[in-house]
Amino acid sequence: MSRVACVRVEAFAAAAVERCEPALREQPLVVVAGAPPATRVVEANARARAGGVRPGLTDAEAGVRCAALVRRPVSPDGEAAARHALLEACLSVSPRLEDAAPGLVHVDLDGLGLLFGDDAGIGRRLRRHARAVGLEARVGIAGSRAAAGVAVRFGPPVHVLAPGAEREALSAVPLATLEWPAGLAATFARWGLTTLGDLAALPRQGIGARLGRAGLAAHDLAAGVDRAPFRVWTPPPFWEEGQGLDWEIATVPGLVPVLERVLARLCARLTAAQLLIDVLEIRLALASGGHHARSVALAAPLDEVAPIVALLALEIDAHPPPAAVTGVALSARAVPRRAAPRGLWQPPVPASRDLATVLTRLTLLVGGANVGTPLALDSHQPDDFTLVPFDGRPPAGDDGPGQRDGAATSRPIAGPLALRRLRPPRPVQVDTRDGRPIRVRDTTALDATITTAAGPWRLSGHWWDTAAWAHDEWDIALPDATVWRLSHDRLTNHWFLTALYD
């Protein structure tokens, strides 16, 4: 028998504002829309409702009913972020979700009992995860989405309807506790219906003939029957958080607390989804009407607020916005968190937080093209390599010391002779005898007789296209006791010193 949880956040628009400004939870808050004098209340939190404020009132009426009322404008960005946050919090419990409406999520609980225990335990877990992303939710659990959607509106914060007893439990629920489309409530009252049980007892076809699609949906709700398919929600590839400001910020230190709050919300969502930030894009709304966007590629994926805020502050400091800031939006490209526990005998690795900061500073110092991990390419061409970003994390399955280099550490030490590359190769003039180099000189101080020359080692490649190359390589010893690698380009007949044995 399937089980479904309905997670609901009351007064969602107000809850989204409270998520951005947690201090407002202790005050009567309304979300308003429209320009004065036509400003109307869109949503009110529990304290405002206790003061008699309801959605639809004018701003003046609401102010009369509750003198201490705090007003905030509608924030579509904040609501969208809160909606995603709730979905992601639920995603950390179950992979099958349905985004039913803003602040309303259906969660498929099939198979979760083995992981998290009984229905009540799963409900508490859902509430806890929602609270972790800044939203106070109620949870109803039943055998269908319709029944769970009713259960979430009354009873305890985690309301579980026992399997098979949903219809009986719903039958006593007064119709007045639910929200109905315009005109439907009046029709029900005219017919003398007072509870869901009364409505469910009526024939469905007759309801459909008289009230149309809205009536059928109401009857299904009363009977606790799902007709629509479960539309599974999949997380977006980008994760965004934003906050509008009621004031203008012109300095980086003033912007840092706002960045911290927005980033903390974003990191909480990512943590719930077992993700880390790889690239972070910041978009600042400016008082001039424009936008200032920057992108920060983290050297190592992170979900810690403090180091990322430090990097953002450094980036904004280096590239300040041309006008005062009136809004902040962060967009993260996320990567999955990799579990890589290290063994007791394995050497320590740099902490991701320290490493990210150091790599960013190194990039600023010497340029991004000069920091990374060398990667030798599969090529016969000498000195063919590329630089890739430094990972700084132990690879999965790294078995640590003693298993991979044990022989090398116990036998007499020897290894290949290393080269020191000359980049770019140093052009020289070479005298030859019988095809062998005997003297090397250049335009500077070098002018020496070659004491020993070994070679040639003939290399070539890409002969099939325009990047063809063909070298003869020689190892030469000079009287100053240095040993060089000398290269003869057979295509251009030029000689180069390419490396030094050291």
Place this chain on the structure above:
Amino acid sequence: MLVDWLLRQGAITELVGPLSSGRTSVLALCLRVLTRRGAFAALVDVDHAFDPGSAVAAGVELRHLLWVRGEGRREAALRAVDLLARCPGFALVALDVGESSPRLPLDAAFRLRQAVRRSGVALLVLGARPVVGGAARLVVRTRRDRLAWMGSGPMPRRLAGMRTGLHVVRKQGASWPAEPEPLWWTA
């Protein structure tokens, strides 16, 4: 073992010697041993002379190596070393100062020593001559004492190998193991 003899956590070691004396090969050996233990190392390369190909041949795990290229900018390279020396977790930070690097100012050298002492990083400085001075716990000079060619007569076929001797120039601390045997490198 050479690496344990040469490197100390939280201390600076200087490896000096002329060109073709084997000091870069000693660095590659240290990188091989440490990266194969699973540790991470960083190399700050002032003259952009590091050769990834010979490092791979030496057995260095390149994915455990952070390479910072100074492109000839010595001041930037020194600041990079200063940053890395303060990042705990690197088993080795190597600074290849190249051939014509002047000595570090005394205060900068001792600041570097304090940094590695706090972070526990082993700092290896390679150059033609000492640059860190008294801040180094051990100064070792490399000297090539033999060069071998394969093939007889005046026209050998290839370079066969090189032998490097390690000689302690200065050391701090009462007890120190004896100098290691000369090292043979194969070309």
